Amino acid sequence: MQINWQKEVEQRKEQLIEDTQRLLQIKSTLDEETATEDIPFGKGIKEALDFMLALGEKDGFSVKNIDNYGAHLEMGHGEELLGILGHLDVVPEGEGWTADPYSADIRDGRIYARGAMDDKGPTMAAYYAMKIVKDLGIDVNKRVRLILGTDEESDWRCMDHYFEKEETPTVGFVPDADFPIIYAEKGIADFTYEFDGSRHEGAEATLLSFSAGQRFNMVPEFAKAVIAASSMDAGQWEEQYSRYCANHGLTGTLTAEGNNVTITMDGVSVHGMEPDLGVNAGLRLVDFLIQLPFEGDDKRFLEFVNKYMSKESRGRALGVAYSDDITKDLTINYGILSYEHGGKGKIALNMRYPVTFDFESGWSVLEKVASDHGFTIQMKTHLGPHHVDADSELVKTLQKIYEEHTGEEAELLAIGGGTYARAIKNAVAFGPLFPGREDVAHQKDEYIIIEDLLKATAMYAQAIYELTR
Secondary structure, eight states: OOOOOHHHHHHHHHHHHHHHHHHHTTTTTTOOTTTSSSSSHHHHHHHHHHHHHHHHHTTEEEEEEEETEEEEEEOOOSSOOEEEEOOHHHHHHSSOOOTTTOOOEEEEEEETTTTTTTHHHHHHHHHHHHHHHHTTTOSSSSSSEEEEOOOOTOOOOHHHHHHHHOOSSSSEESSSSSSOOOOOOEEEEEEEHHHHHOOOOOOOOEEEEEEEOOOOOBSSSSEEEEEEEESOOHHHHHHHHHHHHHHHTTEEEEEETTTTEEEEEEOOOBBBBSSSSBBOOHHHHHHTTTTSSOHHHHHHHHHHHHHTSSSSSSSSSTTTTOEETEEEEEEEEEEEEEEETTTEEEEEEEEEOOOOOOOOOOHHHHHHHHHHOOOEEEEEEOOOOEOOTTSHHHHHHHHHHHHHHHHOOOOEEEEEEOOGGSSSSTTEOOOOOOOTTOOTTTTOOOOEEEEHHHHHHHHHHHHHHHHHH
């Protein structure tokens, strides 16, 4: 059966774009304030989930909501199950957008919105791929399920809950990363270093508070420190800070009010899987503050961060640097830094480690760093690494599809990001970001190129067809 998949997508182009915009216009960030037992991740995420369930029901799919933790849309028959896993939650929009991040404006052939690339746009592409196969009346020999997650950007509670209630697909792919094919993903551990500080008097400078970052997996784009200065010259500090920023190509502010000085630092936020592509505002501000005359636990917090975290992202200072030929370097993002004088100090780390890394040994090293400095270390979430055989039928099939649609070699990739592929033993990530395109996930003015959205939809439709023969 010869099918022109691209033509089938073009025939549905306007509706695909419209439905993508409607989904993107829902602000589906994690919202603990509106979360309840029945709505575990807040009203926005629930609204996005309801939107997809209503769309699936309208188009004749079998739909099932799993306690508002996730859902699936299903078609086909058979014992085996092909799973396509996308997510509807998005990271916070952040600052600096040129338009409303939830307007889903179309400019220059692009749809601009938080979640356009990660992962609402690609999830809608997968939905339309299923719809095309269904509309054509193709008799698939597997059940096909679009599984909709709702907590991918945080703790994956959605997938944990979903697979407690539902079967695991036999095979699958995830439209939430890069083309051609990602067959290996690093392990991901979110953990914190914390300590309880004490108050002290008599220092020339007292660090009343320090804050940077919102998420383990995002490089902080803004940091702020509030300092009580007893005898220091604020004008001298301002000159010193201006010189520091100029020497390092940074921007920030220093303002004095009474005896208090507030210092801010601007950074560049990117996804935490490669921190070196961004500028960590928290670490840069610590690098400046370490020069000031702090004492006691103020100094202890700053020195700990400066010694173990401020110079690089490969874990060398912490003693866990590692690399292999499959997934390359271990990386660490310092996503949240917070401190209150006389209260708690905390650093939240997002570590992504290669598939051959001995995690237990590495964890012991990290524990020793904590104990040697009077900190505690706490694991928050941990996902083991994922690796699919390069010669598997799944990989070979998707390689063929990619090469037919692009005319380019389907190179196999390994990443530091974590996708839903690791929820299924025999699953890989398949798009939507084409080689050479700018990666704008988690950044301001996130967008998806409409041409790429259509091409990905065609490739996903063919993948469903060929993986259910």
